[in-house]
Amino acid sequence: MTVTAEPETQVDAAPIAAAPAADAILKVSNIESYYGPIMAIRGVSLEVPRGSIVTVLGANGAGKTTILKTISGVLDPLKGTVEFDGKPIQRLDPDRIVRLGLGHVPEGREVFPFLTVRDNLMMGAYLRTDTAGIEADLERIYGYFPRLKERISQPAGHLSGGEQQMLAISRALMNRPKLLLLDEPSLGLSPLLVKEIFAIIARVNAEEGVSMLLVEQNARMALETAHHGYVLEVGRIVMADTCARLRESKDIQEFYLGARDHGERGERRWKRKKTWR
Numbered sequence: 001m002t003v004t005a006e007p008e009t010q011v012d013a014a015p016i017a018a019a020p021a022a023d024a025i026l027k028v029s030n031i032e033s034y035y036g037p038i039m040a041i042r043g044v045s046l047e048v049p050r051g052s053i054v055t056v057l058g059a060n061g062a063g064k065t066t067i068l069k070t071i072s073g074v075l076d077p078l079k080g081t082v083e084f085d086g087k088p089i090q091r092l093d094p095d096r097i098v099r100l101g102l103g104h105v106p107e108g109r110e111v112f113p114f115l116t117v118r119d120n121l122m123m124g125a126y127l128r129t130d131t132a133g134i135e136a137d138l139e140r141i142y143g144y145f146p147r148l149k150e151r152i153s154q155p156a157g158h159l160s161g162g163e164q165q166m167l168a169i170s171r172a173l174m175n176r177p178k179l180l181l182l183d184e185p186s187l188g189l190s191p192l193l194v195k196e197i198f199a200i201i202a203r204v205n206a207e208e209g210v211s212m213l214l215v216e217q218n219a220r221m222a223l224e225t226a227h228h229g230y231v232l233e234v235g236r237i238v239m240a241d242t243c244a245r246l247r248e249s250k251d252i253q254e255f256y257l258g259a260r261d262h263g264e265r266g267e268r269r270w271k272r273k274k275t276w277r
């Protein structure tokens with residue numbers, strides 16, 4: 001994704017629209033998705049350059065999960081297009097999208113609690129027939145997450161929240177995706193585990209070139225891990241830039257990174273109103 005990058009002061013002053021990437025593995029253009037009569041996202045456009053990590057930041061209910069569901073085919077957009085690896089995929093069934101190499105790690109992990117860790121991982125490889133390759137990938141995943149190997153024969157429901165998150169990511173990796181959609185991997189985890197999981201997300205991206213679209217409320221971790229970022233508010237994109245520049249943005253610091261400004265009585269207050277609308 002190449003963005004129309006502007007100096008920091010202008011980043012704060014106005015929303016920035018993403019410009020077309022030279023080689024985007026994912027290109028979402030003007031999508032609009034509804035739950036019944038409720039419009040959840042409107043006119044959302046974003047891109048993931050091949051081999052990069054892109055994050056979408058936003059508060060509760062901003063529409064982050066809806067964007068991922070629309071991309072992975074769980075939800076059909078009423079308008080707009082989703083292009084994955086050069087092919088239009090909007091309104092395709094989710095299983096066809098998975099076959100094209102797009103993995104989705106949903107919010108809340110959704111592991112199969114009564115299946116063992118190994119069987120959960122094998123579910124991720126259900127489209128594959130290369131037994132030797134599958135075994136090699138299991139070993140590769142145990143390298144990232146040694147704790148899963150220790151618990152290989154236990155039911156997934158007995159794992160901690162962090163281990164279930166590791167399992168959900170690993171299960172998606174077993175299909176060797178070109179692009180991974182990650183829905184709030186930090187949700188409900190301790191700061192230490194969040195750090196551990198984000199470090200592995202960065203490793204998988206760097207070592208295997210898996211592109212990633214990461215939606216997060218934990219803006220600090222997301223902006224440290226991703227290369228490019230979008231800010232979503234009430235269903236629409238209000239900012240887009242490199243994560244390095246977003247981290248420098250006053251609005252991002254105040255509204256997403258919790259920069260403090262102490263008033264006379266010592267209580268926290270926002271220094272000023274958001275200026276990106």
Ligand code: ATP
Nearest residue numbers: 035038040058059060061062063064065066067217
């Ligand atoms: P969170 O961080 O809390 O998961 P989010 O940014 O992922 O939030 P979404 O889950 O995409 O937000 O929700 C976007 C909007 O759509 C919200 O207003 C939400 O209430 C609404 N919404 C989400 N799922 C449904 C549903 N199944 N039926 C009706 N409205 C829904």
